[in-house]
Amino acid sequence: MAISNELRKRLEDIARELRKNLWGPKGYPPWGTKFVDMEEKTADVGDALACALLAQTLQEQAEQEGHGAGKCGGCGEPIPLEEIAGRLLQAKRGEAAWQESYGRCKRCRKAFFPSLPGVGNQSG
Amino acid sequence: MGISPDDTASPVVLRKMVYAGSHASSFEQASKDLKEEAELDISTQRIMRATKRIGQERVEQRDAQMDAWAKLPLPEHQRSPREQVPQVACVEMDGGRLQIRNRKASDEEKQRTRKAGFWREDKVGCLLSMTSTVSEEDPCPEIPKTLVDLERMRKISREIKGFCVPDEEESPRDEAVSQRRPGQPEVLVRSVVATREDVHAFGKQLAAAAWQRGFAAASRKAFVADGQEANWTVWGRYFSHYTPILDFIHAICYVFAAAMAGRPRREGWPIYCQWAQWVWSGQVQRVIEALAVRQQELGLPTKDESEESPRSKVADALRYLENQKSRMHYDAYRRQGLPITSSHIESTVKQINRRVKGTEKFWSEGGAEALLQLAADYLSETNPLTTFWKGRPDRATGQRHYHGAA
Numbered sequence: 001m002a003i004s005n006e007l008r009k010r011l012e013d014i015a016r017e018l019r020k021n022l023w024g025p026k027g028y029p030p031w032g033t034k035f036v037d038m039e040e041k042t043a044d045v046g047d048a049l050a051c052a053l054l055a056q057t058l059q060e061q062a063e064q065e066g067h068g069a070g071k072c073g074g075c076g077e078p079i080p081l082e083e084i085a086g087r088l089l090q091a092k093r094g095e096a097a098w099q100e101s102y103g104r105c106k107r108c109r110k111a112f113f114p115s116l117p118g119v120g121n122q123s124g
Numbered sequence: 125m126g127i128s129p130d131d132t133a134s135p136v137v138l139r140k141m142v143y144a145g146s147h148a149s150s151f152e153q154a155s156k157d158l159k160e161e162a163e164l165d166i167s168t169q170r171i172m173r174a175t176k177r178i179g180q181e182r183v184e185q186r187d188a189q190m191d192a193w194a195k196l197p198l199p200e201h202q203r204s205p206r207e208q209v210p211q212v213a214c215v216e217m218d219g220g221r222l223q224i225r226n227r228k229a230s231d232e233e234k235q236r237t238r239k240a241g242f243w244r245e246d247k248v249g250c251l252l253s254m255t256s257t258v259s260e261e262d263p264c265p266e267i268p269k270t271l272v273d274l275e276r277m278r279k280i281s282r283e284i285k286g287f288c289v290p291d292e293e294e295s296p297r298d299e300a301v302s303q304r305r306p307g308q309p310e311v312l313v314r315s316v317v318a319t320r321e322d323v324h325a326f327g328k329q330l331a332a333a334a335w336q337r338g339f340a341a342a343s344r345k346a347f348v349a350d351g352q353e354a355n356w357t358v359w360g361r362y363f364s365h366y367t368p369i370l371d372f373i374h375a376i377c378y379v380f381a382a383a384m385a386g387r388p389r390r391e392g393w394p395i396y397c398q399w400a401q402w403v404w405s406g407q408v409q410r411v412i413e414a415l416a417v418r419q420q421e422l423g424l425p426t427k428d429e430s431e432e433s434p435r436s437k438v439a440d441a442l443r444y445l446e447n448q449k450s451r452m453h454y455d456a457y458r459r460q461g462l463p464i465t466s467s468h469i470e471s472t473v474k475q476i477n478r479r480v481k482g483t484e485k486f487w488s489e490g491g492a493e494a495l496l497q498l499a500a501d502y503l504s505e506t507n508p509l510t511t512f513w514k515g516r517p518d519r520a521t522g523q524r525h526y527h528g529a530a
Contacts, residue, residue: 085129088132089127089131089132089133089134090132090133090134090137090164090166091133091134091136091137092134092136092137096134102129111129112522113129113522
């Protein structure tokens with residue numbers, strides 16, 4: 001995916017800030033630090049950032065859009081999405097955890113998660 | 125969102141898990157590969173379950189496509205569903221080996237295992253679109269040197285048919301280098317079908333896959349296989365409008381064993397060269413006649429005679445050539461620009477065996493079928509998995525079945 005220039009600039013600003021968290025006030029490690037150590041640490045930060053971005057996105061989307069009533073894809077009956085389920089997904093850069101609402105159709109004996117085609121938000 | 129409620133890995137990670145699970149020598153190795161190469165810490169069991177699940181989804185798709193093909197009216201089977209039709213359509217089939225251990229085996233299965241062990245056969249087919257030219261003259265009338273090279277023939281015979289020809293004297297070795305024979309068709313695209321199902325189900329799968337590739341409308345079509353009866357059952361049932369061709373290499377392995385049987389090398393070798401050239405030229409009847417004379421000289425094998433005796437080897441070759449001679453017009457096949465060996469299916473079986481075959485590897489029926497399907501998919505240059513992964517998010521229904529408390 002192409003990153004816009006604006007977003008790239010913002011990421012560079014965030015990286016500048018993060019360097020201080022990572023290496024101290026100077027923003028760089030002591031002279032002589034091995035490249036491999038720098039690469040490992042910065043990659044870990046990148047992975048953690050990617051996971052946080054993904055988990056926050058999923059959580060926010062579920063909170064804002066995923067609490068309405070759904071419709072059973074099997075029998076078409078409306079289903080109130082009253083229960084909350086924790087989701088944990090192994091993603092490319094680590095684990096993403098979030099919670100989302102779901103409902104049950106007692107007739108079809110199926111559970112429905114709303115942010116999927118056919119129920120609730122269809123843009124996902 | 126394109127993920128199922130039961131998914132525990134993102135689509136990107138799932139794809140990597142399935143790739144590793146289908147290619148590594150074991151699921152344990154797949155877990156190590158992912159850790160090292162993709163920095164993903166995923167257990168062996170999870171990779172195994174994911175690979176099986178995705179393989180089963182592909183099996184369901186395959187079966188649905190096969191059923192749709194079977195429901196078409198017969199004239200449709202002779203048409204191509206696509207505009208692009210191959211110049212030469214070639215179907216090759218063979219079998220591989222793998223071990224099946226069913227936890228809930230039936231009595232019949234248990235009895236079979238007691239007798240024959242866990243080894244079972246899988247069926248593999250190759251669909252090859254090819255390009256070649258038709259010529260009035262045989263583009264390669266002389267048998268290639270590589271097939272009249274003693275050391276090479278010894279090796280080929282041992283590998284393919286398990287025939288052993290004793291090496292009682294040092295043989296001067298000509299440099300026989302494998303090279304493309306004139307007029308040999310060129311493969312454009314290969315796709316693969318593999319299953320543990322029986323030969324009839326396999327034939328149907330192969331026929332449906334060939335139809336999808338537009339093979340029915342090709343003007344030149346060939347079905348190449350070794351002499352196993354099951355192969356020609358599939359040909360007769362689903363590919364009878366294809367030119368049936370016996371794999372040339374299998375044929376000359378029998379000829380080689382019979383020519384060398386009971387003769388010293390310096391006597392047997394020139395006879396083999398002559399017979400091989402006859403077979404190459406489509407004059408199999410001359411070899412059959414020569415073998416009949418040789419059988420008379422040696423006598424018929426007795427009931428309990430060893431398979432390794434010269435009489436048995438000559439009798440085997442004679443029977444094989446008599447049964448297969450209608451599929452051995454190699455000169456005509458070359459003029460039509462058709463393939464005459466099943467080398468592509470032989471190498472495909474080897475590639476699949478690398479994943480599924482091993483004395484330490486045991487599969488359940490469901491696991492074997494899923495993995496064979498994935499192995500075939502990854503070997504297919506038509507990239508069926510690209511389409512599968514692209515469409516998978518749309519097939520996620522968001523539904524999870526649950527069971528009420530008792």
